[in-house]
Every structure is written in C-alpha cells, then in structure tokens.
Amino acid sequence: MHDTFKVSCKGERDSAVSEQQLRENLLRLGFGSRQLDRLLTGTPVIIKSGLSETMAIRYQQRLREAGLLTDVVPEGAAVQAEIAPQAGAAVPPVGAAPRPAPGEQPQRRMAPFAFTGNGSEYFGIWIVNILLMVVTLGFYAPWAKVRNLQYFYGHTLLEQQSFQYLADPWVIFRGRLVAVAAFIVWTIASNFFPIAAMALLVVFIPLVPWIIVRSLKFHAINSAYRNIRFDFTGRYWQAVQVVYLWPLLALLTLGLMVPFAVQRWHQFLTGNARYGRSAFALNLSVGEVYVFFLKMLGMFVATLLLGGVLSVVYQPLMVVFGFAAYLVLFGYMMAGLTNLVINGVKLEQHGFVSNLGKRRLLWIFFTNSLLILLTMGFFTPWAKVRMATYRASCTEMEVAGDLDGFIAGEAQHAGAVGMELGDAFDVGFGFG
Template sequence: MEETTVTTDSATQRSITPFVFHGNGADYFRIWIVNLLFTILTLGIYSAWAKVRTKKYFYGNTELAGDRFDYIASPIAILKGRLIAVALLLIYSLAGAFSSLLGFVLGLTLFLCIPVIVVAALRFNANNSIWRGVRFGFDGSILQAYKPYFLWLLFALVTLGLGYPHARYKINQYNINHHRFGQAHSYSTATSGGFYLIALICVGAFFATFILYFCVMFIYGLLSTAIGMNGQGFLPAISIAIFMLVYIAIILLYQALYFRLVFNNIEVVENRLRNNISLYVYVMILLTNFLLTLVTLGIYHPWAAVRRVRYLQSNLWIEAQDLNAFTARESDNIAARGEELGEAFDLGIGI
C-alpha cells in the first residue's frame, strides 16, 4: 500500500507518523445528497444507513502509516436504536403535555440514565471502528460512569459552575482511559489545570467582548445624543449581529481549545497523539463554514465538513514507537441503542 512520509524525531527516539486525509467535498457531496434524498423518501428510515455511509467515508479517507480506518457498524442496529430513541422522545413530549409532574419525573429518569446511554454509545462507536483489521474497544463500566457523568457534574452544579472544568477533566479521564485499540489501552495525560485554563480563556474572551461592545454602544449613544438622533440606527442593528458572531466564535474557540488539549494528551503504549491546531485558523474555518453553509441553505455542508476534518487531520500526528505490534481482542457484538439515544438527545458525545 501507499507509504506515508515517516520521519524520525531524534530527540524523542520516536518516528513522527502523520494522519493524512484523502476526502474531498465533491465526493462527499455525492454521498451526502443521496443520503439526504433517501432519508426523505423513506421518512427517516434510511438515516441509519446514511450515518454508516457518512462515517465510513470519513474513516475510510483517514490514513495512518499507510493504512485507512474503517467504520463497520450495522445500519440495522443503528435503526433499532433510533426507533427506540424516537419512541422515548415521543413519550416524553406527550407526557409533558398531559401533566407537567409526569414530564418532570420522566425527564429526571432520563437524566439519571445519561451515564448508561453514554457508555453504550462509546462502546458501540469504539467497537465498530477498525484500523489494520484490529478493532477499537471501550470497556468502562456503567457503574464507573456514574462518577464523572453524574457525581462530578452534580459537583459542578453545587459549586455554581466553578467545579465544571474539573468535572470535564474527570469525564475526559473516564472516556480516554477506558478506550483501547485491540488489547492496548489508551490513557490521558491531560490535567485538571488544563481544563481550567480553557474555561478561563473562554470566560475572559466573553467578558472582554462584552465590555468592548458596551463601550462601543456607550460612545455611539453619546455621539447620537450629541447629534440629536434618537438612538435608532444602523450601528445598534449591526452590532447585535457582530455580537452574536463573536458569541458563536467563542463557542468555537472552546471546541478548538478542547480538541487541542485532549488530542495532545492521549498515549497508547508509548505512542503519543499530538497536534498543533492553530486556534485562529481553526476558529476561522469553523466560522466561515458556518456562514457559507448558511448562505447556501445547507448545500455547502459537505465541503464544510471535509474542510474541517482535513484541517484537523493535517495537524494531527502520532509520535509513534511501534504501530505494528498491536493485537486484537475477542470482540463481541454491541447493540447500537446507546449511541442513537445519545444522538437523539444531543449529548454531544465523542472523543
């Protein structure tokens, strides 16, 4: 197979093995538009197949050390999960209409079930990811998941959000440390301080923008009063748009910082995942993707998705010691339910 450039980093005695992304927007557009059309025509049934095809396209175009990744989930398993998720959503919303108490009780039950859904989703996704014929896996238990996904989140709530970065840290530890490739476990070297730094940067950026916005509006108010206008005009309208854009940019900044932290701190048996994502470039890519998708009423989506993944992967590499020695573990079939529940309720799981 094709061999990628493998250079040796003399300082660490490891070879630098980059990720290479081969996908392009035009190819993905073909797949995406067929997914969309068939999903509409089948009233949503095809969405399970669409999901597999999408993941397959992105995994299949991701190359590491000459070999591609693959996603091998069964669409039927995903369909079952989706049907259960839709049924639960329907019950939940109907119950809410009948009685707010019943809706509250059901909502609470669902909330208590989040760790269960998360574990099932992580397990399903890992088990269906494959590289060089060896499957990934996730073997965190549900009981263990209640610590980060319930107790630590509760702690974040009790501390009025001050404990939230630490909760994120615990969640990340749980997610990464229970993943494995074949028999080799991965582990995270990220620290709690790293997550606090992210929070500090984002909160700081938010307040800085807010103060700047306030100052501009104040000066504008002074000026327009001096001239004798009544405060209604072009600037207030456009400044709301700019403020919203900055707000979105900060959310994207958070995503970029988070990616940078998590994917600089994963190790699998002396093989280290590293990236040098530029915050500015990545946020600008996401922001222009958002605007272009908006302007084209969604048609740009395939190009946007490819552009984002290509940037991430072209700045992601492994300081590899040995990528040939991994061995597989007896794998079992995991039902798709968890993952689809997670998606329907938008938990945004994923490493």
C-alpha cells in the first residue's frame, strides 16, 4: 500500500485540444513558458509529487480539463525530471467543489472567515515588542510591526487556510531610516528656517499621494493567501483625486459632496486591488452612499431633537442625548459603512458579505476603550483580538464553485519608503 503518489506526464494532450490552447490553459494554471517547453517535449517528467492518492487524482483531473494527459504513479517509480507549477499555482483541496459542466453556472456557497487568535497568546508578542522597542530606542519597530501583522494574518482563516504576511523587516527598516531623516530635516527647518520649512511643505504636499500608493502596494504584495500574493495597481493621479480633489470639492460644497468623495476613495482602494492576476471590483454606486449618509444624518438629528424636547423638562438630558447622538453616528459609520463597502466587493465571480451589528460593534469599541484606560494599556492585546474575532465572525465570502482558479501574478517588488514616510508624517489612510 503506497502512502504518497506523484503526477507524471509524457507531453501527451487531449486530441480535442490544440497545442496552442493547451499552452494557454497551462499558463493560466501557473506554469511558466520555459516549463511548458520542457513539459511538451515528450520526455517523462514529474509535475507534482508527495501527494495523497485523492489529491493526486484531483490534480490529474484538473490537468485533464486543461487538455494535458497525465498518470498517477506511486512514489519511487522512475521518472527523469520534475516540473512543478510556478509559486502560487494552487493544488485543488480535497474538499473543493466539483467543476461545473460547460455552460453550467457554478454552485455558490458561503465560506465564513474566522479569527483564531487569543488575547493571552498575543499579549506575549505585544509585551516583548514593546520591551524591545524601548531597549533599542525604537529601532525594533519594523520587526514589531511584522510580528504583529504576521500574528493577525496567520490567525485569520478562510476555508481553514490562513493568510500570510511576508514583508522583510530589513526592507521596512531601510525605509524607516529615510523617513526618520526626512522628519529630522523637517523639524530642524521648522524651528530655525521657517522659509525652508514652508518650501519643504510645498514639496511634501504633492508627495502624499505617492506615499499612499507606495504604502498600499507594499502592504498588498507582502500579503498572500494560498501562496498567491495580492497587489495594488493604483496610480499617482488617482491618488491625487481621492486625497485632494474630491475632499476639496466636499469642503467647497459645505459637505454635500462628502458621500461622493467617500465612494471614490473606496473605489480607488478596491478597484486597484488584485489577487494574483484577478482584479477586485466594487459594485457600489454614489447614490447608495448618499442614501446611507442621509439615513445616518436622519438618525443623528432625530436623537438630538428628542434630547432637545426632553431637555425642556430636565436640562441635563440634552447633554446625555448629545452624547447618545454621537455614539449613534459613530456606530452607524463604523459598522454601516463597512457593511456597505464589503457587500459591494467582487473578485471575479465571487462576492463578499458583511453583517456587522452597529450596537454590538459600538459596545465592543466602547468597552475595549474603557478597559484599556482602566488597565493603563495592558488590555490592548485582548481588545485587538476581541475586535478582530468579531469582525471575522461577521464576514463571509460567497464562493462560486471553488477558489482554485486563481493564478499568481508576476513577482512584484515595492519599497517600504512610501509606507514609512506615511508613518513618520502621520498620513492616515486604510482599507476600512
């Protein structure tokens, strides 16, 4: 009885598939052009080894669908060479949904996200990071950042597989040195050379969109799922619009263009995101965002009006209802906008669903803040894990068929200078 098997090939193809079509199909599965040249010469090669029998048969079926005829043989059988798909080509998991017949719509199912971290475990990472940053006068910060992100990525699961954060702390460290140097120059100029400081500010303002684009790209290409990296393809002029142009229009119109600016910001973030070679899309219209903001404004005003009426009877109630109105606005924005955006995200034929509860999210945020304050910050690890757990529990992916059809994009490299400049000058942005 054999425990492991391999998939071998002699370059034979299905007679119904032309050689050109076969090449295109195999390229989509993650093979490189040089690998295909060797694969189709007729010389026996191993495509994949170390598989269980079930996995080997499933791999064989996937290649047969592409038009390549293969054999499943036990480990140890003599084959001359091994050719595996390039990094990022995913082997179909045992539990994957069957491929639909031509013209048939793929079966849709809900795949929930899950966060498996716990506060006690993360506390050990968090406290060591703080101590090392104190001892090294902050120079350990890049390693602390990577360790934190690796923990949260590694404990975020989709279909029992975790995400990965792959950034090299040394790359971030070099970027941070540039950022620190820039900050020192800015500080000195501000205190001793005001005119030079103004000139530097004029130079820095057009740099902000570049910093944002570089930071988003750096985080994206260092994030992966099933060994397939993400990417961000946003351009400088797009960033100029969402950072300066649309917010300026919102200001000039006394807030009337705020929903438009918000929709364009999320369109910029989502529409330029990639998973391998597959593009994300945001199906969210400006009108939907306006309706959301009108509802939020209506709830805020109604709460204030109720407080105003009751304050006629008892004056301090106005303060209470003013605070309540702020909480309603805050909770509605945190949960409602997140749900609105995530529910509009598409990845090819797949979708996403978010059902964060406004009151529940507000309660978690409020109690986390209170406990962090009462414990002088030591509750922070539990607070972060608690919020991550709730957010993951309210998020699902609507999978059409399976997740095995994604192809890894070309290898990408992005420097960390943009990301660290963003940290040094406190340029706030994010996907949330």
